[in-house]
Amino acid sequence: MAQRKTVHRTSKKQKEKIKKALLGVLVSLVALVLVVLGVDPEWLGAIPGGNDLLTSLGLSDISIPExxxxxHFIDVGQGDASLILxxxxxxxxxxxxxxxxxTVVNYLKNQGVERLDLIVATHPHSDHIGGLDVVMAAIPTDTLLMPRLPQTQLPxxxxxxxxxxxxxxxQVKVVYSExxxxxxxxxxxxxxxxxLEGYDDLNDTSAVVLFRYGSQRFLFTGDMETKAEKDLLEEYGAGELGAQVLKLGHHGSSTSTSAAFLDRVDPEIAVACVGTGNSYGHPHxxxxxxLANRGVRFLRTDLNGTVVLSTDGSNxxxxxxKGE
Incomplete structure (x- = not known):
């Protein structure tokens, strides 16, 4: 996959914007109050809604060049929510x-999203689709894409x-993934x-989508586990599955992201959407x-918060x- 290798630019300019946003907005609106109350700002995450506030203030001022x-891998705790702009x-x-x-609605609005062209509901588990009704009620949406399930599996x-x-x-158009x-x-x-086919396990029915922009590719796998991974490996070569960025299946569970699948995708960055101290022990x-054995850079929302990757198609x- 040498043809896909990119030059990573951990943007100093964007990091400075985050620092300014945190120092200028977060400090002025939040830290002052906390100081008056004698509360360490680090405890904000323990306050109901505190993490949402940090997410909104910490990343809302990121400017993506024309x-x-x-x-955007949005920190929603133990669940998935990803935004493509x-x-x-x-x-x-x-x-x-x-x-x-x-939380998702506020993040979208902070990013200037007034309309969604598409929502992908990867599979019908609440940690993936639970907030989507609120999103559709708040933000006009054109299309909802979801996997087709047999009558016997409909939740x-x-x-x-x-x-x-x-x-x-x-009035959102519902389309089934093919x-x-x-x-x-x-x-x-x-x-x-x-x-590629029907599965007994709803996790394996996850819609798997690949986003391409220039030479950059991002693979989203929902909660897909090894059975469905094997079918993808039989169907697609590295040219179809290869991606610089992989959203790990099932929050980094050991029942997903097999060695064979990881080698085929050959990512440079992997992201796990996980909640702090979750009871599942994710990521396993x-x-x-x-990931470590293959030199893949690993980002996780429990430690890094919301993760934003931007590309001009090459870099x-x-x-x-937080965290990096």
Whole structure:
């Protein structure tokens, strides 16, 4: 995959903007109050809504130059929510748990999103689709893409019903994912790679999508586990699966991201969307070791907060809310 290697520019300019935003906005509006109250600002994350405030203030002032695309892995705790911004278009992949809808909406609005071209609901588990009804109620959305499930697997949960009900009320077009579908947004292209077939495990039914912008590729895998990974490996070569950035399947669980799959994708950066101290132990050490052994840069939302990657199509800038 040598042809995909890029020069990483950890943008000093963007980091300075974050520092200024944190010092100018966060300090003036939040730290002063905390000091008066005798509270250390580090404890803000323990206050209900505190992490949402930090996310909004810490990254809302990032300026993506014209002609660049950005991918945002939003910190929603133990859940997934990713935003793609490209040439005036916006795509949201998953929306976190039921109590994270407002977090996602606030983040989108802080990024200037007034309309979503597409929402991808990778699979019907609440930590991925729980907040999407709130998002669709707050932000006009054109299309909802989701995997087609057989009648016997259709969830009966309130979360799933709320998703479909809100899509209907907001007049959002519902489209079922099919391998090979391609959606173009400006100079960016989204390609559906999976699921290739039906599976007993809903995690394996996750819609798998690849976003391309120039030579840069980002692979989103939902909660896909090794059974579906094996099918993708049989169907696609490195030319189709290869990506500089991999959103790890199932929050970095050892039941996903096999060594064979990781070698085929050959990422330079891997991102795990995980909650601090989650009861599942995500990301699992086996996955962390696989990444380390291959020299893959590993970012995780529990330690790094929201992660933003921007690209001009050739180079890749990485900005983290915290930690790096």
């Amino acid at each position: 002609g660049e695309a950005s991918v 490209v040439d005036g278009h916006a795509v949201l992949i998953d929306g976190g748990e039921n109590d994270k809808g407002d 009966t949960t309130k979360t799933y019903k709320d998703l479909l009900t809100q899509a209907a009320e907001s 391998p090979g579908q391609q959606l173009t947004y400006g100079d960016g292209r989204l390609t559906v790679l999976g699921p 050490q086996e996955t962390v070791d696989l 890749l800038d990485v900005v983290c809310q």
